[in-house]
Amino acid sequence: MKYLSEYRDERIALTLAAEIVRQTTRSWVLMEICGGQTHTIMRYGLDELLPPGLELVHGPGCPVCVTPLETIDAAIELALRPEVILVSYGDMLRVPGSRSDLFRAKAEGAEVRVVYSPMEALKIARENSTRKVVFLAIGFETTAPANAMAAWQAKQQSLTNFSLLVSHALVPPAIRGLLTSPANRVQAFVAPGHVCTVMGCGEYEVLVRDFNVPIVVGGFEPIDLLQAVLMLVKQLETGEARLENQYVRSVSNRGNLAAQKIMSAVFEVADQKWRGIGLIPQSGLRLREEFAAYDATRIFNLSDISVEEPAGCISAQVLLGLKKPTDCPAFGMQCTPENPLGAPMVSSEGACAAYYRYRRHAVAS
Amino acid sequence: MCLAIPGKILDCQQVNGMRLGRVQFGGIVRSVSLDFVPEAVTGDYVMVHVGFAISRVAAEEADRTYKLLAEMGAIEEELVAENAPSGNRALD
Amino acid sequence: MAQRASTIAELSCPVPLRAKNTVLLGHGSGGKLSAELIRDVFLPALDNSILSRLDDQAIVRVNNQRLAFTTDSFVVKPLFFPGGDIGSLAVHGTINDLAMGGATPLFLSAAFIIEEGFSIDQLRRIAISMQQAASAASVQIVTGDTKVVEKGKGDGLFINTTGIGVVADDVELSADRARAGDKVLLSGSIGEHGIAILAQREGIEFETTIESDSAALHTLVKDMLHAASGIRCMRDPTRGGLSSTLNEIAAQSRVAMELEERAIPVREEVASACELLGLDPMYVANEGKLIAIVDSTNADAVLKAMQQHPLGGQAQIIGTVKASSAPLVTMRTSLGTTRIVDMLSGDQLPRIC
Numbered sequence: 001m002k003y004l005s006e007y008r009d010e011r012i013a014l015t016l017a018a019e020i021v022r023q024t025t026r027s028w029v030l031m032e033i034c035g036g037q038t039h040t041i042m043r044y045g046l047d048e049l050l051p052p053g054l055e056l057v058h059g060p061g062c063p064v065c066v067t068p069l070e071t072i073d074a075a076i077e078l079a080l081r082p083e084v085i086l087v088s089y090g091d092m093l094r095v096p097g098s099r100s101d102l103f104r105a106k107a108e109g110a111e112v113r114v115v116y117s118p119m120e121a122l123k124i125a126r127e128n129s130t131r132k133v134v135f136l137a138i139g140f141e142t143t144a145p146a147n148a149m150a151a152w153q154a155k156q157q158s159l160t161n162f163s164l165l166v167s168h169a170l171v172p173p174a175i176r177g178l179l180t181s182p183a184n185r186v187q188a189f190v191a192p193g194h195v196c197t198v199m200g201c202g203e204y205e206v207l208v209r210d211f212n213v214p215i216v217v218g219g220f221e222p223i224d225l226l227q228a229v230l231m232l233v234k235q236l237e238t239g240e241a242r243l244e245n246q247y248v249r250s251v252s253n254r255g256n257l258a259a260q261k262i263m264s265a266v267f268e269v270a271d272q273k274w275r276g277i278g279l280i281p282q283s284g285l286r287l288r289e290e291f292a293a294y295d296a297t298r299i300f301n302l303s304d305i306s307v308e309e310p311a312g313c314i315s316a317q318v319l320l321g322l323k324k325p326t327d328c329p330a331f332g333m334q335c336t337p338e339n340p341l342g343a344p345m346v347s348s349e350g351a352c353a354a355y356y357r358y359r360r361h362a363v364a365s
Numbered sequence: 366m367c368l369a370i371p372g373k374i375l376d377c378q379q380v381n382g383m384r385l386g387r388v389q390f391g392g393i394v395r396s397v398s399l400d401f402v403p404e405a406v407t408g409d410y411v412m413v414h415v416g417f418a419i420s421r422v423a424a425e426e427a428d429r430t431y432k433l434l435a436e437m438g439a440i441e442e443e444l445v446a447e448n449a450p451s452g453n454r455a456l457d
Numbered sequence: 458m459a460q461r462a463s464t465i466a467e468l469s470c471p472v473p474l475r476a477k478n479t480v481l482l483g484h485g486s487g488g489k490l491s492a493e494l495i496r497d498v499f500l501p502a503l504d505n506s507i508l509s510r511l512d513d514q515a516i517v518r519v520n521n522q523r524l525a526f527t528t529d530s531f532v533v534k535p536l537f538f539p540g541g542d543i544g545s546l547a548v549h550g551t552i553n554d555l556a557m558g559g560a561t562p563l564f565l566s567a568a569f570i571i572e573e574g575f576s577i578d579q580l581r582r583i584a585i586s587m588q589q590a591a592s593a594a595s596v597q598i599v600t601g602d603t604k605v606v607e608k609g610k611g612d613g614l615f616i617n618t619t620g621i622g623v624v625a626d627d628v629e630l631s632a633d634r635a636r637a638g639d640k641v642l643l644s645g646s647i648g649e650h651g652i653a654i655l656a657q658r659e660g661i662e663f664e665t666t667i668e669s670d671s672a673a674l675h676t677l678v679k680d681m682l683h684a685a686s687g688i689r690c691m692r693d694p695t696r697g698g699l700s701s702t703l704n705e706i707a708a709q710s711r712v713a714m715e716l717e718e719r720a721i722p723v724r725e726e727v728a729s730a731c732e733l734l735g736l737d738p739m740y741v742a743n744e745g746k747l748i749a750i751v752d753s754t755n756a757d758a759v760l761k762a763m764q765q766h767p768l769g770g771q772a773q774i775i776g777t778v779k780a781s782s783a784p785l786v787t788m789r790t791s792l793g794t795t796r797i798v799d800m801l802s803g804d805q806l807p808r809i810c
Contacts, residue, residue: 001391001729003371003410003422006431012438013792019437035810036367045794063810089415090735090806107479116734116807117416119398142367143809145401146417156382194367197412197420220369222792223434249427250369250412250420259401259419368735368809391729393663413733415809 003249007221008044016226017049023233027053029185030232033171034192035062036220044222050229057185057324060174060274061192063139064091068273071167072097074302075136078165079110085128087121088136090114118150125154125162134296137164142194144168144285145259148266151287151294165296166287169272171195172203173283179211188232190218190225193247198263200255205243212241219247266291369414371422372397374407388413489800491697492705511709512631513692514558516624523624525560527551531616536579538657540650540669541744543616544583548590548598549673549744550695551620556675557691557747559630559682560622565591568602570615583614594673596620622675628682634689635710637780640756642749644677644763645670645771646722647699651741652730655807667726672745677766684762687755693747697801698740702748703776703786704800710750713781716788716798720775735808740801750778 032038038058041047047056060066076097079086086102093102093114106112111131115121118135125133137147147164154162171192178184191204196217204215214235218228228246235242245251263285272284287295296302372388377399379385388397388411397411402418405411411418484490500509507515514527531547541549548565555562567587571580591598649670656663674693681688690710694702699721707714723731723738731738745768751759756774763769776788786798 001371001732002373003427004391004732008791009435009438010792012434015438016434034367043796044790044792045796046792048794049792089809091808091810093806104479114806116809119416139809140367142369142414142419145419146398146415149398149400149417153383192367194369194412194414194419197369227434248430249422249424252420252423256401256419258403262401370732390733392724392726393665393667393729393733395663395733 004221007219007223009223013044013222013226014049016223016230017046020049020054020226020230020233021051023230023237024051024053025237027055028187028233028236029055029057030188030190030229031057031059031186032190032218032225033059033061033175034190034195034220035059035065036194037061037190037192037218037225040220040222040225046222046225049226054229054233056229059189060178060277061140061171061195063143063169064095066169066174066274066277067092067095067138067167068275069098070273071136071138071165072101073099074297075134075165076100076102076105076110077302078134078296078300079105079112080108081132083132085111085113085124085131085133086136087113087115087124087133089116089138092136092138118146119153122150122153122157122159122162125159126157129161131161133162134300135162135164137166138168140169140171140192140195141199141263142192142197144263144267145198145256148262151266151291152262154294155291163294163296163299164287166267166285167272168267168285169274170269170283170285172207173280174274174277175207176210177277177280177283179207179213186213188214188236189216190228190232191215193217193219193224193251196245196247196251196255198256198259201243201245201251201253202255208241208243214241215243217243217245217247217251219250367414369412369419371410372413374399374405374409374411376407386411386418388418492800510631510633511705512558513554514560514620516558516560523626525555525558525562525622525624526619527554527558528617528619529554531618532612533654534612535654535657536583536613538669539653539666541671542583542586543614544585544587545590546669546671546744547616547618548587548594548596549671551618552594552596552673552675553693553744553747555620555622556673556678557630557693558622558624559628559678559691560624560675561679562594562596562620562622562673562675564621565596565598566600566602566619567598568617569604570617571603571605572610572613573605573608575613580614590673594675630688630690632690632692632706632709633711635706635712635750635778636689636752637712637778638753639689639750639778640753640774641703641714641716641776641778642751642756642760642763643699643721643773643775644674644747644749644769645745646724646727647694647743647746648723648727648731648738648741650695650744651698652727652736654742655734655736656730663726663730665726667730670743670745672768674745674747674768677747677763677768680762680766681749681759685751685755685758687752688759689750689752691747691749694743696742698738698742698805699748700739700786700798701800703798704784706748706750707784707786710778711781711784713779713784714776714786715779716776716786718788718790720773722771722773735810736805739798740805 072095078084102112121135151164208215214232216228216231218224231244231246267285268288269282270284270286271279271281273279292298370390372390375387375389377386384399386397386399387394397413398417402411402421405421410422412420484494514525516523516525529551531543533543536543551565552562653667653669692702703714760772763772787795788798790796
């Protein structure tokens with residue numbers, strides 16, 4: 001596949017890796033922010049190619065992992081109502097809520113359908129006019145324009161049986177929170193290439209300026225990530241702190257204006273709870289007042305759900321790169337992909353699942 | 366976090382006020398919304414996430430930077446063989 | 458079953474899940490959950506030495522003739538898909554279970570559990586399809602049963618089959634026979650059936666139709682057995698895909714396996730569909746492929762025989778069995794690094810992330 005397969009070229013990947021080894025003279029701690037990037041690193045064993053001094057920690061860019069418990073519980077509650085068809089991206093089905101998950105709800109008789117695109121959710125609403133279709137609209141900025149379009153189209157088409165249960169998170173406030181934490185060890189970041197495709201690079205320029213850390217906007221294939229790491233290492237070794245764009249084939253400085261336009265027409269910035277981490281102010285999106293008729297939290301009488309996270313939750317520390325999955329006492333023992341205790345073990349992008357699936361033998365040996 | 370795949374636009378149409386395209390991904394073709402890439406035309410490559418094109422692949426830029434990488438790979442091939450990472454590094 | 462998490466673990470993670478006491482869909486997907494259900498519920502209750510081998514078929518001796526005996530149930534949705542239907546799938550699947558034990562399949566039974574209101578036209582189509590599949594494979598469907606359940610209790614149609622075949626005395630195929638040094642052979646490209654079904658069921662439209670690879674493998678097996686000795690085991694990687702099957706064999710033989718990613722054939726359309734949906738072809742079901750573990754001296758001869766058969770044209774040696782205290786399947790990636798090929802937990806679902 002063009003613009004995909006060639007970024008998995010072995011020779012170029014090994015060349016980049018060798019160059020990283022040559023350029024690295026000291027220990028550095030790098031974070032790849034996006035769960036999709038974590039997945040690639042684990043799936044291709046890229047960390048095996050890096051010099052021992054380079055530590056990669058995995059960031060909070062896994063929307064599945066950070067969707068608040070309240071949202072999942074609300075989705076399950078709605079799904080169990082006989083008049084509701086709950087429509088969701090596949091990633092969310094196995095994420096544990098307080099007591100259950102959508103997969104289990106399905107086993108109990110809830111109608112839960114998986115879609116690849118939010119447009120399919122609209123189609124389900126049109127084809128099932130006697131039922132209430134609720135679309136679990138999650139994601140970061142990458143998915144927000146598409147989810148926004150679903151709300152927009154629902155309004156255009158005057159659908160009366162469609163609503164969205166929204167839980168959108170914004171990346172930069174989380175990174176800012178991470179960088180302001182006194183426990184932070186991360187010295188440089190690979191920024192999420194598809195988030196930046198939509199939003200542009202401006203917010204990351206601000207982070208570079210405010211915190212004097214190198215940030216490279218990176219893609220998702222092995223060569224993208226190796227090249228991004230090389231660019232970061234070069235900056236670190238010479239004491240620079242700039243924003244660079246590795247993912248030039250998809251990311252521009254301004255981002256995608258048409259996508260940003262629909263996002264602001266449909267959503268507004270709001271405080272957002274991040275699972276395991278807590279409330280981060282102005283770090284999420286909610287539907288604007290004009291779309292109240294499509295907001296599941298306003299249409300349905302949902303139980304007042306408020307869930308407290310146990311103190312000292314290690315999921316948060318893993319998500320923020322402060323701990324590795326292998327530091328968790330439950331990792332690989334009580335907590336495995338088929339018996340997940342927390343979200344990072346469920347999502348294939350979650351650091352814990354990625355570790356478990358691809359690198360467990362390192363733990364065993 | 367965001368799975369987006371590059372595909373080639375085979376054709377575009379307006380359907381119910383939305384701009385749709387038939388996009389080819391390797392061996393398959395799928396209908397994709399082109400509403401966020403008004404500048405993209407037939408023959409262009411786009412990055413597609415959840416059925417929506419979110420960017421037009423900057424082909425010239427991509428080809429140019431890739432060529433540099435490939436050349437680096439060719440020149441360095443000997444050096445890579447000499448300095449290949451040992452693979453013995455302590456795994457975390 | 459599973460104990461509640463210990464105190465430390467409860468404090469460690471947002472919300473510990475309660476122990477499962479109901480069956481989940483994931484229990485049927487052929488991965489770890491299915492294995493758990495068999496291990497924790499069925500084996501203890503039904504325990505006997507033949508069952509506990511957990512092969513795809515049981516080999517029994519009756520009046521000095523070795524017979525292979527198997528049963529299978531087919532609950533696929535959609536009932537009709539590119540490349541077949543629940544009927545042809547049932548016939549091929551049952552034949553393959555027998556063939557994996559080295560049996561020549563002879564007779565099948567077919568029992569139908571039909572939901573009230575099901576279309577008789579569709580039923581007829583399925584019955585004809587079964588007859589055609591059986592006839593092409595030279596097996597006969599000789600007995601059956603029909604039950605109708607109330608509307609709402611059935612999901613359209615379920616088919617349960619049994620199959621009987623004969624096994625030669627010198628054929629000894631079993632998942633616990635893999636040894637260090639053996640080669641892992643794969644008969645062709647992976648992922649077609651699962652993607653065909655998923656695309657149809659989820660209404661994911663691809664303009665290029667991806668067809669299921671559903672096929673009867675017994676003549677391929679026959680050619681392989683004829684070509685050389687030293688075949689330890691054969692399995693068809695159905696639910697859970699290639700990775701689940703290899704993990705099962707590794708566990709039963711108590712060995713490790715090292716695979717070579719570049720050797721595993723995947724058709725372009727399947728690879729593209731997997732990229733789009735975020736699926737890994739290693740976990741996608743196949744219905745017309747087999748894995749054979751063959752000792753190293755005979756591997757090439759068996760491979761050659763496979764490649765000369767219409768269903769084995771793309772056959773490859775994809776890996777090697779290694780001695781190990783911990784059964785693990787690993788794979789050398791296209792970059793020369795190593796990743797684990799783990800067993801699937803439940804169903805693989807399309808992801809956006």
